[in-house]
Amino acid sequence: MNNSQDEHIILSTKNLSIGYKTKKGISIISNDINIQLDQGKLIGLVGANGIGKSTLLRTLTSIQQPLEGSIQLEGKSLSEYKPLELAQTMSLVLTEQLISKNLTVFELVALGRQPYTNWVGSLSVQDRSVINQALEHTNIIDLKNRKCYELSDGQLQKVMIARALAQDTSLIILDEPTTHLDMYHKAYILKLLQELSRETNKTILFSSHEIDLAIQLCDTMIVMTPETVFSDAPCNLISQGVFDNLFPKDLIGFDEKTGSFRVKK
């Protein structure tokens, strides 16, 4: 591996094992995970319910410790990051509800600047311009002064993405950003993520159940199956037949020509 290639890798894992340590012993959810996230790419993480997508994301975001193996973020071990340093390298969009929606869209997006602001959190000129750029990138400039409780689910998701953008990190991780959204908005959000990765050169990793859309939009896909974790470009994964083994075969099957799942008649 040469250095010029090294610079483009934002995050990589080596022989990573994820799971939980309990008093009774260790329960391994998935092991031998070797993935690599490149700069400016959109990466989709898919897999059946309960396969360990959330556990993987929790481990990659340092909420939970890995059982074995290592995670390198920007060439440095994840465990060596201090909280504030991590906040300037990685931002999150989570599935959890906001505690308070009684903030304006601008105020909420501005919270993304917290790792950079002073002790009382006042915004500098530069902070404001980053926030405005984030609002522009996500097409929500006109919502700027609206209250968050007035927004639809789709609009709120855009606001949360803008908040992550304002945090100005090289990696953005989203946990199921398309749940609760209608078909149009699912496509809209994922398309938006694709555009953002192109325009801002940020690496964006999201978990999703929208496999059809992810195949069409992602640069790389991470597919979790009970045996292995695959990571490759969507077309390669299709030709390897990875999606065929994603779900039990009794009900749905993968159609290689259209790149989508069909219900078996």
Next chain:
Amino acid sequence: MLTIILLLCFIANINLGSVSIPVSEVFNSIFGTTNNSSWQYIVQDYRLPKALTAILVGSGLGISGLLMQTLFRNPLAGPFVLGISSGASLGVALVILGSGVFGGMFASLLISKWSIVIAASLGSFLVLLAVLLVSSRVRDTMAILIIGLMFGSITAAVVSVLSYFSSAEQLQQYIFWGFGSLGNLTWNELLIFFIIYCLGLLLTVVSIKALNTFLLGENYAKSLGLNIKQSRFIIIIATSLLAGTITAFAGPIAFIGLAIPHITRQVFNTSNHKVLLPAVFLFGAIVMLICDSIAQLPTSDYTLPINAITSIIGAPIVVWLLVRQRKMVF
């Protein structure tokens, strides 16, 4: 705008009382240029410290209520959810109700004002310490809320047992403490009160950024680089300094801490603590001054328990605001 209302309330509060003193004479009394020495005494040593106490109590309770509501993500939380007032009650109950054990002369000596202040502070501090020790072992903020409530139940139970074995006279004294009082502070006591109050306020101001981050939820707060445990600790200490000293000096004053943050949120329609904090400060002080003025029943010799007035005045205001806005904003 609110600052002007606060000033007006402050002036009105000083001017109202059992003895009617002309407005010009009140100001003369403050600056010591009056000829009437009893008026000067009333204004300088009673009304002025009482009005200042009202401001500190109202704003302090409002702010600690706001801190608890944000930290526990619970609109029902108040300054006393951590067991501060029940701890203080226990301390005072032990002194007043338990004094029978020490017998005759010694008992009357024990029930001085300072002993009650010290007992209240000690009681609230010990209960708070217990809550903090237990809660440092749990990761979930909600668990701290439950732990605080449980400690409150324990102390309340001990107080009832003590009450059962007490004389009617002692019970009355204890109940009178429970009514709350703003008017018993000398300038020296007020100074100590003010110093601790400022410490609590300082810690609150330092926490403004953390408080706003908490609005996103703890996982988001963590992803923004916030040290959750440390911020939580500072917020709890700030609350206990504010609510603890207030309870020690003025008794367990109900309602203000719960209601003021709600009134402020409804009026200002925001959750941003940079706006809320000063607004809660001013609202708390204003409401407390108004309540105190009413409790004095101007021109009569009676003084109503401040604790009753805060609820009688405050509760309808909160209900009215909620009905008018048709929804609760948090």
